[in-house]
Amino acid sequence: MKRWTAAAATALVLSGLGPVAAHAQQGDSSAPIDVAADYQETINSKCIIIFRGNVEILQDRSRLRARQVTVYNAKRAGSESGCGNAQRLEAEGDVYVVSENQKARGDRAVYTYSDSTAVLTGDVILTRGKDVARGDRLTVNTKTNDAKLESTAKGRSAPRRVRAVFYQEDSKKSDTPAVADQPAQR
Numbered sequence: 001m002k003r004w005t006a007a008a009a010t011a012l013v014l015s016g017l018g019p020v021a022a023h024a025q026q027g028d029s030s031a032p033i034d035v036a037a038d039y040q041e042t043i044n045s046k047c048i049i050i051f052r053g054n055v056e057i058l059q060d061r062s063r064l065r066a067r068q069v070t071v072y073n074a075k076r077a078g079s080e081s082g083c084g085n086a087q088r089l090e091a092e093g094d095v096y097v098v099s100e101n102q103k104a105r106g107d108r109a110v111y112t113y114s115d116s117t118a119v120l121t122g123d124v125i126l127t128r129g130k131d132v133a134r135g136d137r138l139t140v141n142t143k144t145n146d147a148k149l150e151s152t153a154k155g156r157s158a159p160r161r162v163r164a165v166f167y168q169e170d171s172k173k174s175d176t177p178a179v180a181d182q183p184a185q186r
Contacts (some may be wrong), residue, residue, distance in 0.1 A: 001038050008062025011131075018077065025159050031057070031059050032057045034057070034058065035051060035054075035055070035058075036054075037052060037053055037054045037056070038054055039051070039052040042060070043128065047072065047073040047074065047083035048070060048071065048072055048073070049070070049071040049073070050070045050071075052067070053067065053070065054067070054170070055068060055069045055091075056115045059111060061098075061099060061100045063098045064095075064097050064099065065094070065095070065096040066091035066093055066096070066109070067093025068091070068092045068093055069089065069092075070090045070092075071086050071088075072086065072088040072090075073087060074086075085113070086113060086175050087110065087112070087136050088110065088112050089109075089113065090108070090109070090110050091108065091109040092108050093107070093108075095107065095108060095120065097120075101128060101129065101183070103126070103127045104138070105124070105125045106119070106120040106122050106123060106124040106125070107122025107123060114140070116141055116142045116143045118142060119140075121138075122136070122144070124136060124137065124183065126138070126149075130167045131164070131166045133162070133163070134162070134183055135151045135162040135163075136149075136153075137149070137152075150162065
């Protein structure tokens with residue numbers, strides 16, 4: 001279970017805000033995983049684990065919350081009831097992912113292990129500090145940290161287009177006085 005949780009949480013959290021994501025730091029993927037939910041169902045015949053109701057997954061400094069999280073595992077070759085590694089994780093309903101300095105929110109998230117891709121959809125909001133980005137669909141390759149934020153709305157006047165606000169660092173905190181503050185030379 002360690003593999004799917006760490007990868008999914010890291011994938012969504014590292015999606016960040018485009019260029020600022022490069023500064024994000026991954027959590028410790030070997031740290032213990034704490035899963036809490038109102039209900040858990042394991043369907044061994046289909047290699048599925050379902051957590052329902054106020055699901056919260058914690059690992060190191062990352063947190064994933066959703067109404068439901070479903071993990072799809074591969075069937076082991078040559079075994080009728082054996083389940084192998086996770087293939088896909090799906091989080092649904094008020095999905096919220098938090099890392100040390102970034103937050104992502106949407107309606108649904110899917111992480112696919114074969115291509116290391118995380119997709120967050122439905123009124124996506126990303127924040128890092130004061131920076132904010134919004135869109136309808138965020139796709140992240142967790143190996144390359146390439147991210148794409150998209151919107152179904154097209155055109156300059158269309159509502160719900162991709163939108164981002166980035167704040168510059170405060171450069172006014174300089175120790176050297178401004179030229180106007182210096183005495184004139186004679």
